[in-house]
Amino acid sequence: MQMLIIGGSGEMGQWFATFFKNEGYDVWISGRRGRSDVAEKLGVRFTSTPEEIIPECDVVIVSVPIDITPEIIRQTAPIMKPGSLLMDLTSIKKNPVDAMIGSAPEGVELLGTHPMFGPSIPSLQGQTFILTPVENRCEKWFPIMRELLERHGAHIEIITPQEHDHIVSIVQGLTHFAYITIGATLKELDFDVQGSRRFMSPVYEIMLDFVGRILGQNPWLYAQIQMQNPEIPNVHRSFIEQCERLSKLVVENNADNFCTVMKDASVHFGDTGAALHRSDKLINAKVAEFEELLQSIGKEKGLYHIYSGKTHVGIVEKVMARSVDILESGKLVNLKIENVRLLNSDELNAWKNDNLAAKTRDISTYIPENADPDTLCHILGKISEGISCKVHDTYISPDGRRSATFRIDIRQDIDINKIQDDIERLLEGIGCILR
Structure with missing residues (x-):
């Protein structure tokens, strides 16, 4: 096609x-x-x-x-x-x-x-x-x-196209307009956005990040989303009217009417409890990620940089509010926490398998008469992460005994002598005789 x-x-x-x-x-x-x-x-x-x-x-x-x-x-x-x-x-x-x-x-x-x-x-x-x-x-x-x-x-x-344009006048038109307006207000007030992060709660930080996310996009695209949808001017009028209405209640110190407006909006919104749970999940995930980084100090970890695509592997040295230091190949690297994702153990192991060289050891042994070399090889390959095994050769000795040589590839960050000792003990334990 x-x-x-x-x-x-x-x-x-x-x-x-x-x-x-x-x-x-x-x-x-x-x-x-x-x-x-x-x-x-x-x-x-x-x-x-x-x-x-x-x-x-x-x-x-x-x-x-x-x-x-x-x-x-x-x-x-x-x-x-x-x-x-x-x-x-x-x-x-x-x-x-x-x-x-x-x-x-x-x-x-x-x-x-x-x-x-x-x-x-x-x-x-x-x-x-x-x-x-x-x-x-x-x-x-x-x-x-x-x-x-x-x-x-x-x-x-x-x-339908008509339904689409009506829905996105809210889903995109209203939300983008509100975020851009917040950003423009911060600029008008000459508010120190970065400085305010020292005092922020997770909720404030997430809100601020969404504002920054929109402000960091192509402004021409967002202008066209606002200006090409004929449904949006009416949405803007309603939004501005509600802003003015609430502002007037604040100036008048009219807490009763302010609460009424908020309660009425809550009823129309629907299941605010579910919204609370979903937002809690987002907040808790952010907190949990930071806690996991703190628990990683002194341990080898992998940090994937979302924008560069590079994975940094090393010992986590220090975790601060906004950044993390990792000792990578003898060099201290400082990374912004918002730009990285902590790899889980499976992801880190997969990265090592793909990026670290392997050393090879051949282990030869006489195997029991009814033993299957391929099955033995499969078992040996499971003895530790970061190793692989293949049957290098098999033959029958002059005295009729079956022999197999297992080629073990062992990742360079793993103790090769320990792995060889573990494999040899396992082979002897199931009746093999090392050659």
């Missing part, structure tokens, strides 16, 4: 180019900046003339800024072949889908989509994916795409 992602050199375009390439699609990407180097890095093909590729493609995905998505769709759809699929990855749905319907020839299938995540996620597992298929225009491709996304763990929601 041949696929073109228009805007494929952008971050979301790159994510989906990799995803579909891994699913066996022959992926092309195009982009206004002519980033053929991006295509080379991803292992896909680049075109600076998408109009020449579009008529041959089975799937065309539009992944461009929201404000130009309808126009790109109107340029793309008319030259697509019958039986092909036109998709978009835009945060707004009605305008793009209307452009598809108005410009795509009969026989071209149409599917509006909105992945509710950013390009930093490692997989679709647990992520929400909204689909807005056009009625009677997506019979072939809709089940294919749905099955593919669900197979990778995505949660699928199917709604």
Whole structure:
């Protein structure tokens, strides 16, 4: 299947180019900046003339800024072949889908989509994916795409474009607007955000991190999410009215009415108890991670750096409120706690197996008549983490005894002499005679 992602050199375009390439699609990407180097890095093909590729493609995905998505769709759809699929990855749905319907020839299938995540996620597992298929225009491709996304763990929601734009005017429009407003207020007040972290509770820290998460994104994208959805101005008006209403009650020292507003909102919100439990879980996970780091002082641990992708393995020397010191290969490395994840024992062992060299020992022994060398080898390989075993050779001695040589690969951080002693004792204990 041949696929073109228009805007494929952008971050979301790159994510989906990799995803579909891994699913066996022959992926092309195009982009206004002519980033053929991006295509080379991803292992896909680049075109600076998408109009020449579009008529041959089975799937065309539009992944461009929201404000130009309808126009790109109107340029793309008319030259697509019958039986092909036109998709978009835009945060707004009605305008793009209307452009598809108005410009795509009969026989071209149409599917509006909105992945509710950013390009930093490692997989679709647990992520929400909204689909807005056009009625009677997506019979072939809709089940294919749905099955593919669900197979990778995505949660699928199917709604109309109008329903989508109404829902995301709150889910994205209101929440983004509130977070950006908090950030702008902190700036207006010249508030020392970093300094305030010395006094923060876990709740405050999590809230502050969500504000920073939004502020650190592409501002043009967030401007378009606010400005291209016709439902959002009404949401803003209601939000600002409620801000002014509550502020007036505070100025008037009207605690009774303030409490009434809060109680009414709580009733409408619904199960606040469940929300408390979910937020407690998030807070406790943050606290538990720090406690685990404290318990790791003086021990060998692995810290995976979320942004660089590097794993630091060494002795944890010191844990502070915001950072951790780890002695790695004789060098003290200081890492920000928010940037690292503590590996569990299985992950650390797997990293060592992949990255540390192994030493080899051959152990030869006469084995009992009915013993199976492969079964013995399997048992020897389980004697410790970080070792592997294979049967190097077997033969029958002149006096008729069966002999086997086991080749043991022992990771360099493990005491090789101790492992050899343990293996030899085990072999002797089950009736083998060392040679």
